[in-house]
Amino acid sequence: MDKVLTFIFIAIGVVLPARAQVYKGDCDFEKPFSSCGYTQGRDDDLDWEQFDTSEKPSLDPWMPPGAAFMMVNSTSRYAGQRALLFTPQLKENDTHCVTFQYHVSGREGGSPAHLNVYIKENNSPMGLPVWNTSGPVSTNWKPVELAISTYWPNFYQIVFEVVTSGQRGLLAIKDVVLQGHQCMNTPHFLHIKGVEVNAGQTATFHCTVNGEWKDNFNLWLQGIGVVVSSYEGDE
Template sequence: MALLISESMWGPLLTRAVHLGCADITPVGSELLPRVRHGRWDRRLLKDATPHKELAAGCTFEEDSDPNLCDFTQGEEDDFDWLLFRTYSSPSSSFDLLKGSYMLVNSSQHAAGHRAQLLLQTLSENDTHCVQFSYFLYSRDGHSPGALRAYVRVNGGPLGNPVWNMSGSHGKQWHQVELAVSTFWPNEYQVLIEATVSRERQGYIAVDDIMVLNYPCYKAPHFSRLGDEEINAGQNATFQCVAAGKASEAEKFLLERHNGDILTMASVKHLSHRRFVVSFQLDSVQRSHQDLYRCVTQSLRGSGVSNFAELVVKVPPSPIAPPQLLRAGSTYLIIQLNTNSILGDGPIIRKEIEYRASQSPWSEVHGVNMVAYKLWHLDPDTEYHISVLLTRPGEGGTGPPGPPLVSRTKCA
C-alpha cells in the first residue's frame, strides 16, 4: 500500500526517494524505508579504491551520492525487492545492523527460499572489468540469514550457475568481493547480485560500495579471450583458459557449460609468476556436447569469469550411396565413387576406396582424386566388396565406410 508523507517530516528521505525513483514506502521493523526500483551509480572514487584509477561506475548509496551518475535495477523475476537502508533515517533500527547506507534484506520479513535481485548495468566493450562490492551476512544467534550469490549473464541469456556465492553468518562486519569479468564486443555482460532467504529466516543480508572498475582486480585472476574449438566427433576436446594473476588466489577452477553443467577436472600450468593456463579436457565428444563453454575461478574473496566460447562438433562424413560399377574385366573393375550425397559434415579433403575379396579378411585402401577409378590386378571370377571412405579436416576426420558395392570380375 502506498503512503503519503509530507516533505517536512521526511524531507531528506523523500527528496532522495524522488531522485532514486521509489515505487512505494515499505516498513522494515518499526522504521519506514524507500523501496527503490531504479538507481544510478556514483562515479566518485570510493573507499579502498586506488586513487589514480578511474571508476567506470559505482554506488555507495550515501545521501550525497550524485543521483545522476548511478545506475542499477531491481530484478523483475524475483520475489521481492532489496531495500535502501540508512541508519540516520532509522534511529530505532536493530543493533544487529551496521551504521551507514546500503541495500538490505531482512530475512525475517520474507519466506524461506524467496529471492531479491539487483542488476548492474550491462558491459559490452572490449575491456577488463573488476566488479567490487562489500557484503554483510549476519545473524545474532549464528543462524544463516540466507545466501548471497553473484551471476554473470551474457546477452540476456540464462543466469546459469553463480560465479560466486556465500552463505552462513560471518560476523557483524563488512567483507569485500572481487569479480574479474572479461568482456568482448559485441556481447553484453551483466552482473546480477541475488539474496536468497534461508529456512531459519533470521538475520540480515546487505551489499554496499558496488564499484565497476576499468582495471584488473587485485586478487581475482582475469581470463584472456577464450577461443572457439572445432573437433571431430569421437575425439577429445581441450579448452585452454589463459589467465593473468596468481593461480594460488583461486580455490576452484571450473568449466561451465551454457546449460549449467560443470566440469571440475582441470590441470594448471604456470607460464610466469603472474600468468597461468588452466586446461579442461572433454573425452570422446559427440554432437550432443556442442554448446557454449566458459572458464570460472572461484574463491571466498571473489571469482574470475571468461567469455563463452563455442565447442563445434563435426561428424566425419560417409557416402549415402554405394559406388557404381562402370565396367568389369577379368582382372579389373572400373567404378564411379558416387559421393555427391553424404552423411556428416564437410568439407571433403580426401577420398579413398577400400576393397577386399568377399572371402578374404584383408582389405586394401587406395587414395582417389578422380570421379572414376580403376581397380587393377584383381583375381578373375572373384567377388569383391568395394566401399568409399571420406575424410574432413582435423584429427579423426575419416568417417566410416559407405555402403559397399558387391561386384565380380569376369572369367579369364
C-alpha cells in the same frame, strides 16, 4: 581406438569489471539506487531495501553498521525466496575489476541467506554464479573483489541475488565500484565452453583423442592459473 582423458581445472580468482553505456555502474547507495541505473528483479519473490543509517538511525541490533547500503531482510520469509538486484547494462573490452562489500547479520552461528553474483551477458540467462557465499553471520563488512572478461561487442549486467534460508537476519551490500583495470589481488575467472570457474571451485572436462595410442603421447593444455591435477584413460 579412443582415449578419454579427464582434467580438473582449478581457478585461483573471482571478480567483475566495467564501464557502461549510460551509467558507469558504481553505486554507494547514498542516493536512490535507480539514479545509479540499478533495478529490482521482476521474476523474484522479494525486493531489496535501501537504507542510510546516517540519515535515519536504527535501533535494530542486526542492522549493519555504516551508512548507506542495500539489504534483504530474511525474517518471516520462507526458505528459497529470492531477491534480485541488477546493475545497468555495462560494456567494456578486456578484463576489468569490480569490488563491493557484503554483511550478514542474524543469530550467532546462523546463516539467514545466501548471496550469489551472476554475470548476465547479452541478455542471456544468468547461468551459474561467478561468486557466492552463505554466511555465516559476521559483525564486520567483508570486501569482495571479482573480475570478468568481456570483448567487443558484448555487454553484460551484474546481478546480485539473495536467497533466504528460513532463518531470521539481514544480508546487505554496499560500495559497488567498477574499475577500469584488472584486479590487483585476484586474477580473472576462467571461462571455458560456457563454464565459469572461480576461487575455491573446480570443473571437470572430458576430452576424447582419436587414433592409435602411444606411450610417448603428450597432451598439453594452455591457460592462466590452470592446474592439470589428474587424467585417466583406457585403451
